[in-house]
Amino acid sequence: xxxxxxxxxxxxxxxxxxxxxxxxxxxxxxxxxxxxxxxxxxxxxxxxxxxxxxxxxxxxxxxxxxxxxxxxxxxxxxxxxxxxxxxxxxxxxxxxxxxxxxxxxxxxxxxxxxxxxxxxxxxxxxxxxxxxxxxxxxxxxxxxxxxxxxxxxxxxxxxxxxxxxxxxxxxxxxxxxxxxxxxxxxxxxxxxxxxxxxxxxxxxxxxxxxxxxxxxxxxxxxxxxxxxxxxxxxxxxxxxxxxxxxxxxxxxxxxxxxxxxxxxxxxxxxxxxxxxxxxxxxxxxxxxxxxxxxxxxxxxxxxxxxxxxxxxxxxxxxxxxxxxxxxxxxxxxxxxxxxxxxxxxxxxxxxxxxxxxxxxxxxxxxxxxxxxxxxxxxxxxxxxxxxxxxxxxxxxxxxxxxxxxxxxxxxxxxxxxxxxxxxxxxxxxxxxxxxxxxxxxxxxxxxxxxxxx
Numbered sequence: 414x415x416x417x418x419x420x421x422x423x424x425x426x427x428x429x430x431x432x433x434x435x436x437x438x439x440x441x442x443x444x445x446x447x448x449x450x451x452x453x454x455x456x457x458x459x460x461x462x463x464x465x466x467x468x469x470x471x472x473x474x475x476x477x478x479x480x481x482x483x484x485x486x487x488x489x490x491x492x493x494x495x496x497x498x499x500x501x502x503x504x505x506x507x508x509x510x511x512x513x514x515x516x517x518x519x520x521x522x523x524x525x526x527x528x529x530x531x532x533x534x535x536x537x538x539x540x541x542x543x544x545x546x547x548x549x550x551x552x553x554x555x556x557x558x559x560x561x562x563x564x565x566x567x568x569x570x571x572x573x574x575x576x577x578x579x580x581x582x583x584x585x586x587x588x589x590x591x592x593x594x595x596x597x598x599x600x601x602x603x604x605x606x607x608x609x610x611x612x613x614x615x616x617x618x619x620x621x622x623x624x625x626x627x628x629x630x631x632x633x634x635x636x637x638x639x640x641x642x643x644x645x646x647x648x649x650x651x652x653x654x655x656x657x658x659x660x661x662x663x664x665x666x667x668x669x670x671x672x673x674x675x676x677x678x679x680x681x682x683x684x685x686x687x688x689x690x691x692x693x694x695x696x697x698x699x700x701x702x703x704x705x706x707x708x709x710x711x712x713x714x715x716x717x718x719x720x721x722x723x724x725x726x727x728x729x730x731x732x733x734x735x736x737x738x739x740x741x742x743x744x745x746x747x748x749x750x751x752x753x754x755x756x757x758x759x760x761x762x763x764x765x766x767x768x769x770x771x772x773x774x775x776x777x778x779x780x781x782x783x784x785x786x787x788x789x790x791x792x793x794x795x796x797x798x799x800x801x802x803x804x805x806x807x808x809x810x811x812x813x814x815x816x817x818x819x820x821x822x823x824x825x826x827x828x829x830x831x832x833x834x835x836x837x838x839x840x841x842x843x844x845x846x847x848x849x850x851x852x853x854x855x856x857x858x859x860x861x862x863x864x865x866x
Contacts, residue, residue, distance in 0.1 A: 437461065440471060441526055441541035442550075449534045451619030452816065454550050455492065455595035457541060459519070464498035466506070466519070471547055473594035474602055481585070481605045487511045491597040492535070511601075551815050553593040557586065559814035560617070567749075567811055569714050569822050570612070578610040599817075613835065614779070614808035614822040624810040624818055631692070631741040634659055641665035641694070643672055649858050650678040651851065654698060657780040658691025666694055670701040674763035680858035681765055683788070684772045686798060686847055690779025693739045699787045700761035702769050702794070707758045709787040712807060712824040717752040725753055727829050745809045748824035758787060768861055769794040770854035773839060774847035778802035783826060785839045790830040795857065796841040798850035803838035 438460045445453050456471035470492040472478075479487055489510035494517040496506025506517045512533055520527050527540040561583075565571060573579060589602035596619060603617040620627065636659035643652045650673050656662055673681060683698070699707070711730040725733075733753040738744075747754050771794050773785055782805045788794040806822035813819050827833050845853045 440544045440547060442544040443526070443539055443541035445530075445535065445537055445539040446621075447530070447535050447537040449536060449618075450596075450600060451818075452621050453596040453600065453619055455597045456544055456547050457492070466496045466498070466504045467494070468496075468517075468519070469493040469510075470595070470597055472598050473549070474589045474592035474598040477589060477592055478598075478602060478605055487601075491601050547594065549594045550596065553590040553599050554587075556599065556814050556817050557590045560817070560819060563811045563813055563819055564821055567715070567809070567821060567823060568612075569806065569824050570718050571715065572718070573611045576611045578608070582606050582608075582610075609804070612806060612822050613804035614806045614820065616820045617813075618818060618820075619816045620818045621816070624812050627810060627818075628742055628745070632660070635661040637661070639665065641669055643669040645676060645678065646855055648679040648862070649682060649855055650676065650680070651682045651684060651855075653684040654688055654694065654781075656688060656691045657694040657698075657784070659694065662691070662694040663697055666697045666701075670697070670763055670765065673765055678767065679862045680768045680770065682770045682772065682851065682854045682858065683794075684851065685777050685781050685785060686772050686774040686850065687776045688778075688781040689776060690781045690804075692741050692780060695780050695784040695787075696739055696758065697761060698784050699758045699791075701763065702765050702788065703758060703760050703791050704764065704766065704793075705760060707787060707791055708829050709756045709758055709790060710783065710826055710828045711756060712748050712754040712826050713752065714748045714754075714824040716750065720752075724825070724827055724833070729753070730755055730827070730829065744807070745823070748807055749809070754824065756783075768858060770858060771796045772847075772850045772854060773798045773801045773841055774850070775799050775802055777839075778804040779806075782834050782839050786828045786831060786834060789839060790828065795843065795854075796839070797843045797854045797857070798841050798845050798847050800838040800840050801834075803834060803836050805834035 438458060441457045441459065443455055443457045447453060457468055458471050459466060459468045469490040472491045475487065475491055487510055491511060493510040494506055494508050496504040496517045498504050504519060508517065518528055525540060525542055529538045530536050565574060568574065585606050586602055590599060593599050600617060607615055636656060640656050640659060640662040641654045643650055652669050654666065708731060713724055730753055733755045735757050736747060736754045771785055771788050773796060777785065778801065782801045785796065785801060789796055805826045807824040807826065808820050809823045810818050810820045825835060843853065
């Protein structure tokens with residue numbers, strides 16, 4: 414299952430129920446507990462034709478959404494599959510929309526269907542009951558009105574909501590809400606319409622927990638996999654960091670630097686390709702390679718933007734109190750109550766003082782860009798690969814209405830040395846195809862070690 418994150422694997426055990434399915438179509442009201450989407454509800458129409466079972470979500474806004482250029486084809490619906498009956502009486506088949514891969518299973522027990530989904534955006538478990546009529550499951554316009562209120566009150570730069578790109582997005586989303594009859598309509602409408610303009614870190618989903626309940630575990634959250642590993646290519650250490658999230662990621666980075674100090678390599682390569690960010694694993698990653706305190710940058714939020722048309726100058730930012738603590742919850746509180754949150758890195762032991770190379774690509778984003786820029790500002794590193802994503806905002810989650818929550822940017826980040834990163838990215842010193850960046854960095858390190866030009 415090495416393609417688990419890229420493939421949608423659906424298994425639905427279908428125990429044939431003549432009353433529910435035989436030779437006819439049926440409409441179900443389905444409840445899906447999905448990790449990526451949250452607890453969603455939608456209508457599913459199934460048709461049994463001989464030994465073939467087909468299913469498609471009954472979505473009110475699908476015709477409107479088909480006219481919007483999206484990341485996936487939705488010609489067959491917002492959720493659709495086709496399955497064939499096997500010798501064992503079970504139905505197995507393929508997803509046909511919107512992610513055109515994976516395998517399917519449904520279990521029918523009398524007047525109820527149930528099953529589970531492994532991998533992809535629908536990952537989770539589900540059940541459904543017959544739907545006597547198809548009516549809107551929620552007041553989606555009311556949800557959107559609550560969404561507007563939260564966004565206006567919490568987004569870091571309310572003026573961005575008056576930009577043409579946002580106004581067009583909101584108008585189109587309103588048309589989707591008018592047509593919506595289930596959660597997939599509104600959630601996929603948001604996904605298809607939002608284009609990271611005029612800001613990134615913006616997402617709508619559903620949650621069984623309130624935003625406050627979700628906050629409580631972030632500082633203790635552990636990703637549960639090898640997020641930071643170090644390997645050696647002769648006398649060159651390669652530290653691969655896959656995420657900036659997780660207390661265990663911080664521990665793994667610290668352990669990696671301890672091993673690097675023991676091995677004393679001639680050069681260090683920090684591989685941040687594909688690292689989409691996260692949180693404060695940035696701190697040890699940077700602090701073990703700097704020799705003196707580094708004023709990296711500062712966050713500004715709505716508190717500043719309500720009173721100013723322009724961001725603070727570096728002089729103004731450096732005059733602000735130094736933010737300390739490095740708690741996620743504490744940070745979210747600070748950026749919503751303080752005009753300037755100033756970030757400074759302190760040298761940490763064991764300290765690596767040899768040449769450092771940092772690998773970036775277009776998927777290096779958010780907190781990863783803070784780390785890359787700080788290392789760039791320190792003057793101790795050479796950046797190799799491609800310019801980073803330019804998605805450097807700090808987001809937080811807020812309750813909307815009826816189980817919907819929105820994640821939106823509450824603070825913008827500025828590098829003391831290089832200015833704003835959002836929409837710009839962190840440039841590299843040496844351009845390289847991302848797949849070749851490691852080889853390029855190792856060659857640079859070897860040439861430097863041998864004294865070659």
